Amino acid sequence: MASYIREFIARNVRNPQGYFGSWFAKNAFIKSNTPLIENTIPLVGIQPDHVVLEVGFGPGVGLEIALKHVQQGLGKLYGIDISEPMIQAATSRLGSNITNQKVELIQGDVVNLPFEDNMFDRVYHTNCFYFWSDHEKAAKELYRVMKKDSMMVTTMEKERVEDAQRRGFMKYGNPDVDNYVSCVEKAGFSNVKVENKCMEKSDAPFIVIYATAKKE
Template sequence: MQSFKEAVSRHCRHPSTGPVGWLVKQILVRNNEYLEKEAARLLGIQPHDRVLEVGFGPGLGLQYALEHIDRYDRGNVYGLEMSTEMIRIATKRLHQHIASGKLQLTLGIVMNLPYPDNSMDRIFHVNCYYFWDDLDKGCKELYRVLSPGGAMITTLNYKLLKLSVEKDLNVYAHNYDPDAYMKSLEKTGFTGVRMEHLKDGDKDFPAIFACKE
């Protein structure tokens, strides 16, 4: 039983192939879709924005973000993911947007973002920050690439996250308390850091907002 829990934990942080990987991917799609959609909506994406999602998983959030981008304007969507399996799945899902040049997917980690300073107008991530090896360094990198006047949002299913940690099904979820993440954002220089408890139909979830002046 412990080996199964370890496998689930490992795939939650870094989804890959195999039976447990398949199971975790189904869970990600089922439990994260509304969070991805709400994050993209709450960002207030404009047709000309450059939008980044960190840890995009199967690509649902990227798909929602692309709906707000004008195909004829300079707006673009960028995705960063450390799992090659998730990049494969998202590429298959969104291949037309990649071919059109509106979407760019990159293998990498948040602590070393491969983007220039002030290059993104909007950033979002979903059920993600607690997997970063260095929370402060990740926040610093996000602050670096966000342009002045830009906004960032994270959404998460805190109840499910807390339960999965308590059941030893998510042992790599470090610092999952939102307060630790928010304090790191403020220390990094983000302003307007706040958490709101929102609803999507019968689902309630916290959303954390941050800006760069």
């Protein structure tokens, strides 16, 4: 029974599927990831006219918070997630903001982004990169769709993720920060910097990785 539960959790934290999988993932993500998301958005530096992409948006909490920064400007938020149940959950959460075209949600994979070159001013993702099927391809795709001098912000609760890995819940993820950083640099990103931070309310530790899309 214990191995079945670990397998169920491992599969559904990577790609929530089915009623029980999506219910578990949505509630688990909201409870565990919201504090990190709340601490991430201020680091992204979103301006009212920015076009912004969130990768792996889950139930849409991050997009809902980021929306406040573009609501009064010409900016727009895009989200891409591999899971259909997460698309549905985020659609329900964001409602009228999708109708008025301030937010657009897309089901897809970060290794094959359905966006034009040089499209985004900011890209961010939280507790996400370790589930990507190919870090090198994903990094190249993100670099491609970002504007010159735009910034990507990656955040991760490293200690919590490593604990989940030890307990068998990260069977389908690769939380190797050094590997991720190496792939980002190979893709062409500059000024790649890793910082250790603590959350404002709980003082829980997390890491943030900054990367700039320097282009000719």
